[in-house]
Amino acid sequence: MNKPLVVITGASSGIGAATAKHFNNAGFPLLLLARRIEQLEGMNLENTLCRQVDVTNPEALQAAITEAEAIYGATDAIINNAGCMLLGQLHDQAPSEWQQMFAVNVQGVLHGIGAVLPAMKQRKAGTIINISSIAGRKTFPNHAAYCGTKFAVHAMSENLREEVANDGVRVVTIAPGAVETELLSHTTCDEIKQGYSEWKEEMGGAIQADDVAAAILYAYQQPQNVCIREIVIAATRQEP
Numbered sequence: 001m002n003k004p005l006v007v008i009t010g011a012s013s014g015i016g017a018a019t020a021k022h023f024n025n026a027g028f029p030l031l032l033l034a035r036r037i038e039q040l041e042g043m044n045l046e047n048t049l050c051r052q053v054d055v056t057n058p059e060a061l062q063a064a065i066t067e068a069e070a071i072y073g074a075t076d077a078i079i080n081n082a083g084c085m086l087l088g089q090l091h092d093q094a095p096s097e098w099q100q101m102f103a104v105n106v107q108g109v110l111h112g113i114g115a116v117l118p119a120m121k122q123r124k125a126g127t128i129i130n131i132s133s134i135a136g137r138k139t140f141p142n143h144a145a146y147c148g149t150k151f152a153v154h155a156m157s158e159n160l161r162e163e164v165a166n167d168g169v170r171v172v173t174i175a176p177g178a179v180e181t182e183l184l185s186h187t188t189c190d191e192i193k194q195g196y197s198e199w200k201e202e203m204g205g206a207i208q209a210d211d212v213a214a215a216i217l218y219a220y221q222q223p224q225n226v227c228i229r230e231i232v233i234a235a236t237r238q239e240p
């Protein structure tokens, strides 16, 4: 039997790219979304549609999903992974930085949910996987606005899970600690970047994007009547 369509936002690098490869290996047709289309296409995954979509644009997101569904059928899962981390302190962080984080990390997740949820409720099946962070459960230095976005992802996900439980739709929150990806490169303050890199070194290195991707696939591959509500995954030596 053909496997159903899985949509992944922010699939051009890091956790999203690793997740695309894991789901592709497991035989799922994919819709991969990000702004860097050349990175998506460069993975050369079969049974995969790649589209240049900024998750802050709900019309573009919806159009790409409609196009993919015409080829592969209804979306069975969306992995709302696109995100950015601009670490800083609120007394001097530029408003444009926290505006960008809230637009991508919070509103982008809402746009992803909105694009697939009505049909999932109607079909009484589907899985929404939101990539939050350990920074969605506790605070960290220089993370105030980023933590705000990830606490929001945790809250929205748990609220949504309760809203659609009786429709048979699963909502899963993934909360990684530090992962070796490009995420830190978005931060504009060199001192903060240096401190964060040293923190990762002190814990003997962060986990890899593949570790998170394997956890996402594991959660998704449970039977539809089993919902892994949250996975918190971090390096053993990550203390906070």
Ligand SMILES: NC(=O)C1=CN([C@@H]2O[C@H](COP(=O)(O)OP(=O)(O)OC[C@H]3O[C@@H](n4cnc5c(N)ncnc54)[C@H](OP(=O)(O)O)[C@@H]3O)[C@@H](O)[C@H]2O)C=CC1
Residues within 6 Å of the ligand: 009, 010, 011, 012, 013, 014, 015, 016, 033, 034, 035, 036, 037, 039, 053, 054, 055, 056, 081, 082, 083, 084, 085, 104, 131, 132, 133, 134, 175, 176, 177, 178, 179, 180, 181, 182, 183, 184, 209
């Ligand atoms: N790395 C870590 O330590 C942790 C990461 N996370 C979360 O994991 C998720 C993935 O991050 P990670 O893989 O680490 O970092 P990367 O920077 O490697 O990946 C971020 C992805 O998000 C995409 N993205 C960013 N802005 C937009 C946008 N406006 N529209 C569409 N796509 C966008 C990027 O694609 P492009 O630039 O091509 O648009 C890229 O594919 C994020 O939500 C992050 O907060 C959570 C905990 C720990």
Ligand SMILES: O=CCS(=O)(=O)O
Residues within 6 Å of the ligand: 085, 132, 133, 134, 135, 140, 176, 177, 178, 179
């Ligand atoms: O989301 C980012 C991971 S951490 O900085 O909170 O560990």
